[in-house]
Amino acid sequence: MTEAELSLEKLLFNLSTLAELGEEITSPKDFTRVVKSALYMVMGSFSSSKGAIFQFDGDRGSFEPIASKGLGDIGGVRLKIGANATGELVKYKEPLDLSSNAYPVTLLGTAREELRKLDARMLSCLTVKDELLGFIAINGKFSGEPFTQYDHQLLSVMSQHISFSLHSHSLLMKLMHKYTENKNLYDNLRRIYYDTIHAFAAAIDAKDSYTRGHSHRVSAYSAVLAREMGWNNDEVEGIRIAGLLHDIGKIAVDKTIINKASPLTSYECRELNSHPVIGYEILSKIKFPWKGIPMMTRNHHEKVDGSGYPDRLKKGDIPIGARIMALVDAFDAMTTDRPYRPRLSFKEAMDEVKDNWNKQFDPDVVYPFISVIKKEVRREVDNPTIVPLLQEQLDSVTLNRFFEGFPRA
Amino acid sequence: MVKRYNNFKEVGDTVVLYPDNYINDIEGEKLEELCTSYLERGFKKVVIDFSETDLINSIGVSVLIGMIEKVRDRKGNILFSGLKQVNYDVFSIVGLTKHIMIFETEEDAIGGNEKAAGAVTTA
Ligand SMILES: [Fe+2]
Numbered sequence: 001m002t003e004a005e006l007s008l009e010k011l012l013f014n015l016s017t018l019a020e021l022g023e024e025i026t027s028p029k030d031f032t033r034v035v036k037s038a039l040y041m042v043m044g045s046f047s048s049s050k051g052a053i054f055q056f057d058g059d060r061g062s063f064e065p066i067a068s069k070g071l072g073d074i075g076g077v078r079l080k081i082g083a084n085a086t087g088e089l090v091k092y093k094e095p096l097d098l099s100s101n102a103y104p105v106t107l108l109g110t111a112r113e114e115l116r117k118l119d120a121r122m123l124s125c126l127t128v129k130d131e132l133l134g135f136i137a138i139n140g141k142f143s144g145e146p147f148t149q150y151d152h153q154l155l156s157v158m159s160q161h162i163s164f165s166l167h168s169h170s171l172l173m174k175l176m177h178k179y180t181e182n183k184n185l186y187d188n189l190r191r192i193y194y195d196t197i198h199a200f201a202a203a204i205d206a207k208d209s210y211t212r213g214h215s216h217r218v219s220a221y222s223a224v225l226a227r228e229m230g231w232n233n234d235e236v237e238g239i240r241i242a243g244l245l246h247d248i249g250k251i252a253v254d255k256t257i258i259n260k261a262s263p264l265t266s267y268e269c270r271e272l273n274s275h276p277v278i279g280y281e282i283l284s285k286i287k288f289p290w291k292g293i294p295m296m297t298r299n300h301h302e303k304v305d306g307s308g309y310p311d312r313l314k315k316g317d318i319p320i321g322a323r324i325m326a327l328v329d330a331f332d333a334m335t336t337d338r339p340y341r342p343r344l345s346f347k348e349a350m351d352e353v354k355d356n357w358n359k360q361f362d363p364d365v366v367y368p369f370i371s372v373i374k375k376e377v378r379r380e381v382d383n384p385t386i387v388p389l390l391q392e393q394l395d396s397v398t399l400n401r402f403f404e405g406f407p408r409a
Numbered sequence: 410m411v412k413r414y415n416n417f418k419e420v421g422d423t424v425v426l427y428p429d430n431y432i433n434d435i436e437g438e439k440l441e442e443l444c445t446s447y448l449e450r451g452f453k454k455v456v457i458d459f460s461e462t463d464l465i466n467s468i469g470v471s472v473l474i475g476m477i478e479k480v481r482d483r484k485g486n487i488l489f490s491g492l493k494q495v496n497y498d499v500f501s502i503v504g505l506t507k508h509i510m511i512f513e514t515e516e517d518a519i520g521g522n523e524k525a526a527g528a529v530t531t532a
Contacts, residue, residue: 007502009498009499009501009502010502013467013499016466017467020466020467033435036435037434040467040471040472041467041471043474044466044467044468044469044470044471044503045467045470045503046503047470047474047503047504047505048471049475049477069471070474070478141504142474142477142505142508143503143504143508145504
């Protein structure tokens, strides 16, 4: 993924298409309409003028078009693919470039000729588990530009969304629409949603050579801390997503500023500090199934004494989720290497937290953070999250000594 | 009141089409059908004026590409006008701006004044 392709506008356009696609396929609309809309979204994203979605028809043993655009009447087209080839194709999660003469495109056999007649250039398999449900085929871009690695990823995420729509529809058709299956399906959909957001988080972190994995750690730490503070599952999922996206505004900040080792000029500082507001503007345009994500992003650099940015809010006015993220964001920044300094030890980082007690950090958040770290070190929790991500070993004796000097609740 | 793709203006062998304020679902195909019916009646030039259009999503892009292809198949000419910055950005993301003449106003597009091409409506 190069910088040029990942402009803020493009990212936002693709992200909102994915959100719309997710919404569309879970909507109670007529299936034909849903599939058609999904195809149009794919085609619009890649500026394709011709495209079709095929679905496997068990009775006929072939793949049949269920939606098409720009191809006239293709109702009679059937793609016949042998069982062995189908079994192989299912393994390819990446879209296939039909201009290639190499494996796995050769698996398509005679179907390849049919697709060629339709001018198809990219073919994406629609699979659920190990079942090949269908295909999406689109022609080359209207603009004549090549398909990039980013395009491949986008097409494959969109294909996953559509696969589940086909799957749930065929389940319905087979009257196997039981509660448990529905629930699994919902879980799968949610997983795809996460995969998508994770892909974007990776794009954010990629911009900053020193913060690989920062978004993921902020996400994981925030979720653990929120759970410790008694949040319910839904709220925890919300802050998990917010953590992944909290720095999305950095997409708009010049890479050289983000990676600069020397002190920033006041202009550069203003640029960098604009990222929470830009992030808020991006995320407030997206309909999330969880509450508060845009505001948590906006206020993750506020300080409880009112000296933070962008809104200079004081403790009670800062959303609690943003106060959680402010702590874990700073904690992760301190415990990992930065362009301008090596990482601090856990003790040094906690000393910083102590020094900024009730100034930058909210005691209501710091206490549960300490207690969850203690629980993890004492192995009182099943899945420790924070401690394994730290780059040092902690034992409970030393830990207790660290926290002795902390102000009492 | 939302306009339903029945807004058009005929000027010689040119037709100006005015899309809805949103082109964001498959209802947008009605615009494509309207365009096709004009081409069948022998119109050679299609101007799409987006002054009233606030939002074009990926579905809208695919509808518009469909129209462009149809017009070009018949050796006609298709021009855009009245694009707001946000819509221009969308067209630019998907690479349409390099392939379509864009005019600031529908009058410029009808007149085919090439000097005015490439403009975004700032109003
Ligand atoms: Fe940040």
